[in-house]
Amino acid sequence: MRRPSPIALATYADAAALARALAAHVAEALRARIARDGTASLAVSGGRTPVRFLEALSGAPIDWSRVAVTLVDERWVPESSERSNAALVRRHLLDGPAAAARFVPLYTGDPTPEAGLAAAEARITSLPAPFSAVVLGMGDDGHTASFFPGAEALADAIDPAATAPLVAVRAEAAGEPRITFTLPRLVSADTLLLHIEGMGKRAVLERACAPGDVAELPIRAVLDNARAPLDVLWCP
Numbered sequence: 001m002r003r004p005s006p007i008a009l010a011t012y013a014d015a016a017a018l019a020r021a022l023a024a025h026v027a028e029a030l031r032a033r034i035a036r037d038g039t040a041s042l043a044v045s046g047g048r049t050p051v052r053f054l055e056a057l058s059g060a061p062i063d064w065s066r067v068a069v070t071l072v073d074e075r076w077v078p079e080s081s082e083r084s085n086a087a088l089v090r091r092h093l094l095d096g097p098a099a100a101a102r103f104v105p106l107y108t109g110d111p112t113p114e115a116g117l118a119a120a121e122a123r124i125t126s127l128p129a130p131f132s133a134v135v136l137g138m139g140d141d142g143h144t145a146s147f148f149p150g151a152e153a154l155a156d157a158i159d160p161a162a163t164a165p166l167v168a169v170r171a172e173a174a175g176e177p178r179i180t181f182t183l184p185r186l187v188s189a190d191t192l193l194l195h196i197e198g199m200g201k202r203a204v205l206e207r208a209c210a211p212g213d214v215a216e217l218p219i220r221a222v223l224d225n226a227r228a229p230l231d232v233l234w235c236p
């Protein structure tokens, strides 16, 4: 059953203000978890939108040596590729104070994500679970993480009962093959946030908030399975 509104939307004047607010939310979640458990974990998205946020977060006063950072999903390319989400994180987050964090990349160097899956799964067992904070993005086609409409493995990736932490994904819209955390690993985070910018994505999210086929707009899987209305940070 859908909640009356599956989102809680916070609107910011511009991308810079949004990035600062998002960084503050995430920093708070990491500090709270460190205070409780001594360690914390963060999964961030790739793509173009997160750059300002990652840079704002990189200077946050946190004991970064206690934080493990990974990606919500990764394109199956080496870090030398412009398409690498790991390269994005190294460049924009793991710089300054945040360089003390332990980064756990998902790309293993194997020829395909299917071949690298077991090694990637072995790596991520070292991450404090559940994630302290997960920051999702969303594409204009309603995908989030690598939950692409039409992806071969979409049903496995968005299965609320999935026990596998990671799935290899192939979809036409994805470009290269990818690897993604499965839905339960993402929605179980202490703090779950969606970062979107622009009128186009806002309109897609509004469509997704109306009931409909999850496979058409896979962000619906998150809206339907988040423990509380999904916190969305948006600017025009």
Ligand SMILES: O=C(O)[C@H](O)[C@@H](O)[C@H](O)[C@H](O)COP(=O)(O)O
Pocket: 045, 046, 047, 048, 049, 050, 072, 073, 074, 075, 085, 136, 137, 138, 139, 143, 144, 145, 146
């Ligand atoms: O690797 C990726 O592409 C992502 O993790 C993906 O899910 C992303 O968040 C959206 O595609 C939005 O991407 P943009 O910010 O580039 O629009």
